Amino acid sequence: MDFRIEDISPEEISRRLSVVEPLTESVRRLIDAVIRTEVDDAELIAATERIDQVVQTLRSRQRDGSFGTPYTPTFIGMPWGNAAVGARNAIAPPLQIRTESGVAECEMVLGAAYEGPGGCVHGGVAALMLDQLVGEAASTDGLPSFTGTLTVRYLRPTRLGALSARAEVTGREGRKTFVHATLSDDDGVTVEADAIMIAPKGFALPGGEVLPHPATAQEEN
C-alpha cells in the first residue's frame, strides 16, 4: 500500500486543493453533461476531439500508477484519488464528511452519474459511500481501520437527489470496531449497513519501517 510521506504545510495543502477542486468539479459537470446531452452526433464527435486534447495536455506530465494516500509527517492524509472522497476524483460522489469521536456524517446530492435502477441510486454506490463512512467513523480516536466485513441491507429504493448518511461506532473489541451506518432521504432510512472494521497490525512506510498501530500496542502491553 502507498502511504508515502510528503512534507508540505497545511497552507500548501489548501493552495493545491484550491486549484484542483474546481478542475474536479468541472469534470463532474462534464460527466453529467455527457450522460444527459441531446446534441446531435456532429457535436458529440467535435466534443470528443476537444476532450481528447485536454486529456493529452494533462498526460504530458503525470505520475505512474494511482495517486495513493500521501501523509504529511504530522499525519494529515491526502487521499485525493480515493473513489469515495478523492479531491482529484470526479467519479467520487461529492462527499464532505464531518467526523467526531466515533461518528462520521455527511449530506450529498447525487445526480445522473450515480444511477442504478432508473431514477434511483446504484446499490454499489450506496455501499461505496457507507463503506467510506464506516471507515472514517472507526478511524476516529486514532484507530485507522480497514473494512473486514460490510453487510448492507437495501430497505427501499433510494431516489437520486439530496441524501444524508451517518455512521456510528457501536463497540470495540481488541483490533475490531463495530459500526452501524445509514443512508437516508427526506422520508427516512433507505439503506443500512453494519461493518466489522479491523485495525491493521502496523503501517508499512515506503522505507520498510512499520509504525506500530495504537491498538496493537495495547494488545502487546
Ligand SMILES: CCCCCCCCCCCCCC(=O)SCCNC(=O)CCNC(=O)[C@H](O)C(C)(C)COP(=O)(O)OP(=O)(O)OC[C@H]1O[C@@H](n2cnc3c(N)ncnc32)[C@H](O)[C@@H]1OP(=O)(O)O
Ligand atoms: C493517521 C491515519 C488516519 C486515517 C483515516 C482513515 C480513514 C479511512 C477511511 C477508509 C474507508 C475505506 C474502507 C475500505 O475501503 S478498506 C478496503 C477494503 N478492505 C480491505 O481491503 C481489507 C482486506 N483485508 C485485510 O487487509 C485483512 O484481512 C484484515 C486487516 C481485515 C484483517 O487481517 P488481520 O491479519 O489483521 O486479521 P487477524 O486474522 O489477525 O484477525 C484479527 C481479528 O479480526 C477478525 N477478522 C479478521 N478478518 C475479518 C473480516 N474480514 N471480517 C470480520 N472479522 C475479521 C478475526 O476473527 C480476529 O478476531 P478475534 O479472533 O481477535 O476476535
